[in-house]
Amino acid sequence: MFDRDETRLVRSCRPVASTYALPQMIAIVDYDVGTVASVSNMLRKVGAKATITRDPDILRAADKLVLPGVGSFDEAISNLRRLELFDLLNELVVEQQKPILGICLGAQLVANGSEEGTLPGFGWIDAQIVRFKAASNTQLRIPHMGWNTITPTRPGIGIFTDAPDPMRFYFVHSYHMLPASSDDALATTDYGYRFVSVMGRKNVLAMQFHPEKSHKFGLQIFRQFSESFVAC
Numbered sequence: 513m514f515d516r517d518e519t520r521l522v523r524s525c526r527p528v529a530s531t532y533a534l535p536q537m538i539a540i541v542d543y544d545v546g547t548v549a550s551v552s553n554m555l556r557k558v559g560a561k562a563t564i565t566r567d568p569d570i571l572r573a574a575d576k577l578v579l580p581g582v583g584s585f586d587e588a589i590s591n592l593r594r595l596e597l598f599d600l601l602n603e604l605v606v607e608q609q610k611p612i613l614g615i616c617l618g619a620q621l622v623a624n625g626s627e628e629g630t631l632p633g634f635g636w637i638d639a640q641i642v643r644f645k646a647a648s649n650t651q652l653r654i655p656h657m658g659w660n661t662i663t664p665t666r667p668g669i670g671i672f673t674d675a676p677d678p679m680r681f682y683f684v685h686s687y688h689m690l691p692a693s694s695d696d697a698l699a700t701t702d703y704g705y706r707f708v709s710v711m712g713r714k715n716v717l718a719m720q721f722h723p724e725k726s727h728k729f730g731l732q733i734f735r736q737f738s739e740s741f742v743a744c
Contacts, residue, residue: 536560536561536575536576536738537561537562537563537573537574537575537576538555538560538561538562538563538574538575538576538577538578538738539562539563539565539570539571539573539574539576539577539578540552540555540562540563540564540565540577540578540580541565541566541571541577541578541579541580541597541601541618542564542565542566543566543588543591543592543595543597544591544595545580545581545582545583545587545588545591545617546579546580546581546582546615546616546617546618547580547582547722547724547725548564548580549564550724550725551578551580551615551724552564553724554723554724554730554731554734555578555734555738557731557734558731558734558735558738558739559735559738560734560738560739562578566595566597568596568597568600571597571600571601571604572600572604574610575610575611576610576611576612576613576737576738576741577601577604577605577610577611577612577613578612578613578615578618579601579612579613579614579615579618579621579622580615580616580617580618580724581614581615581616581617581618581619581620581621582616582617582684583617584617584628584629585617585620585621585625585626585628585629585631585633585641585687586628586629586630586631588617588618588621589621589629589631589632589633590631592621598634601634602634605634605636605715605716606636609714609715609743610715611715611716611717611737611741611742611743612715612716612717613717613718613719613737613741614716614717614718614719615719615721615722615723615724616684616685616719616720616721616722617685618718619689619711619718619719619720620633620641620687620689620718620720621633621634622634622635622636622637622639622711622716622718623635623637623639623640623641623689623691623718624638624639624640625640625641626640626641626642626687627640627641627642627643627687628641628643628686628687636713636716637691637696637711637712637713637716637718638691638692638693638696639689639690639691639692639696639711640690640692641687641688641689641690642687642688642690643686643687644656644686644687644688644703644704644707646704652703652704654686655684655685655686656683656684656685656686656688656703657683657684658682658683659680659681659682659683660680660681660683660701660702660703660721661678661679661680661681661701661702662679662681662699662700662701662709662710662721663699663700663701664698664699665694665697665698665699665700669698669699669712670736670740670741671698671710671712671717671733671736671737671741672699672733672736673736673740674732674736675729675732675733675736676728676729676732679699679729680726680729681709681719681721681722681723681726681729681730682721682722682725682726683701683703683709683720683721683722684722685720688707688708688709688720689707689708689709689711689718689720690707690708691708691711695713696711696712696713697710697711698710698711698712698717698744701720701721708720709721712744713744714743714744715742715743715744716744717737717741717744719733
């Protein structure tokens with residue numbers, strides 16, 4: 513979806529001073545799939561002005577977007593299309609470069625597509641969503657459920673600024689992100705093997721875990737996203 517040949521902005525997702533006065537208005541996309549109330553509560557705890565909405569005018573007026581999600585890939589895409597949000601989000605994210613954070617299933621929707629279904633995703637990041645594959649000599653339980661740590665792929669990734677070390681987050685998923693370029697992998701997690709748990713490209717962030725269920729670790733992610741994140 514994005515032109516990979518154009519000059520890249522800040523490939524480490526460094527914090528960039530916002531031109532907006534805090535608190536910014538962050539719209540949480542309501543498409544009948546996701547833990548929207550929990551996300552809203554966490555954003556408000558860090559001082560952001562959060563609203564749960566599917567209203568096109570409110571989404572256009574928002575400074576930033578959050579796309580949460582739980583459930584199946586095709587159901588989520590179908591809901592977005594039924595509510596006439598799919599094309600609108602493409603407009604806001606691609607054309608207007610509005611910062612967006614995808615969470616769990618919402619993170620997977622930013623990819624091209626998923627082995628779980630047949631419908632195409634947004635394609636904001638060149639990636640596929642694949643099912644965990646357990647080796648024959650392991651007893652890998654699927655879904656991956658519970659607390660696990662993430663490891664940044666390089667130093668200076670701004671979304672992780674001031675995060676507690678080690679960074680521990682709550683996961684519930686059977687599929688994971690597989691970006692085409694290692695440049696888009698911001699963090700990995702070990703579950704039977706290393707998989708990409710955070711992706712980022714330009715104004716798009718995608719996190720496989722649930723920061724809204726991850727206590728102080730999630731609070732710091734939401735704080736950095738609301739106060740500092742503009743682009744990767």
